[in-house]
Amino acid sequence: MVGTENLRRTGVVALQNLAVAACYYAAGRLGLLRNLTVEGAVFTPIWPPTGIAVAALLVLGLRVWPGIALGSLLVIMHLTALRPEVLGNLVGNTAAPVCAYLMLRAVGFRTDLSRLRDGLALVFVGALTGMLISSTVGVTMLVIADRLHGHAFWAVWLAWWVGDAMGVLIVTPLLLLLHAARWPPRMSRWQEATGLTLVTCGVVLLVAYSGLSLLFLIYPLLIWTALRFQLAGSMLCALLTSVMATIAATEEIGPFTGLDQIEVMLKLQAFNGTMALTALLLSSVITEQRNTRRSVENACQELVEVLEHLTAGNAPRGGPSSRASGEAGDGPRQETAGR
Incomplete structure (x- = not known):
């Protein structure tokens, strides 16, 4: 019985990872439809896969990180052949959302975004800080592989960083909202x-x-x-x-x-x-x-x-006692007047 339960749980986790990988890959293909070229490097102004990765981790937990890595690998294989520097990009694309998730958990982030501190955490911790990893690793790999001149490092790094951060800022809140929404709306x-x-x-x-x-x-x-x-x-x-x-x-x-x-x-x-x-x-x-x-x-x-x-509980107790007190007080006054 325990073995069956463990097998079922393993199957659910595997399906979740495959679903995350498929969504990551589809979002990557969608994001690549529009791109800009800066210093010979191609980048996307909005990279939706980062938003999907962070949202998946916040909803499903750390167990779906292999799905993020698999989705990132599929996107990279769509763009170029597997080379040593590509593995660096794979590590950066996986580590960035994982670190963003861990930092958000550390600051007490709530997925309903019902507090200002949650919005600030998603902006400054999840997007701007977490995506420093993917942009830094990715551009560094381009320089090491001699596919980018050193003088163009900061321009390409800025474009890469902002594109990844925009994916978290726009896509992650919508996915969290969709997960918590009541159906039918x-x-x-x-x-x-x-x-x-x-x-x-x-x-x-x-x-x-x-x-x-x-x-x-x-x-x-x-x-x-x-x-x-x-x-x-x-x-x-x-x-x-x-x-x-x-x-x-x-x-x-x-x-x-x-x-x-x-x-x-x-x-x-x-x-x-x-x-x-x-x-x-x-x-x-x-x-x-x-x-x-x-x-x-x-x-x-x-x-x-x-x-x-x-008030309702005190009224019945107060009424009779008051009347009794009044009646008791009236007797002596009447007797005094008689004498």
Whole structure:
């Protein structure tokens, strides 16, 4: 019986790892559809596999790290032949999300992202700090293999680091939200959601394809979606905007017209990074405030119920004793008046 249970558990873990590897590989192929070239090195402005890897570790635990390694190996084999430096990239791509997961666990991260500290931890610990490993190892391997000149190290490193961090900032919150969502979702505000979706699509297209520099127009939408739909609305808006901005940047149209590759990379990554930070932190603040207000309201309601119960319990005991006391006091006064 114990052997059967262990075999079943091993089979479940194996299936989870295969699922993580498949999702990692599919996300990698999707991310490679749009890329930029910096100093002869090709990179993706948003690398979704890092977000999938961190989310898988947070939901399923450390046991799925082999699936991350397998998915990374499949992506690397799709891009190039297996060489010694490729193994370094494989180690870096696997170690980065694992270290990010361990650091998030160490700071008490909650996957529901209901507190501001959770949003800050995901940004500064999971994304910006954890992804230092993959970018540093990856670019170092390129230099060691003589596929990248040393003077181009920092430019390529910055592009690699921001791309990996963007995958965590945008993809991980959405996957955590999807995992915790109740199905079927409630559509009490479907009219507002539909209208907001249409407005967002129109503004995003204008921002991405207009020759004017109108990237700032997306921030009022982020505020609106965060106020009304919290994390789900703000992160979906950020994802749509990042994808459209990346397409415009790779095609060098709209606000990216006339810029060289370095300028395109800097402008795109600065816009995507600030937008993702705004969406994630703002929605975390709003969610925390609403949860705090709900907790205070519940506490006040419980206090009212306790007071009502105490009042109802004291009234029967207080009534008869008061009347008895009054009757006892009336007798002597009447007798005194008679004498």
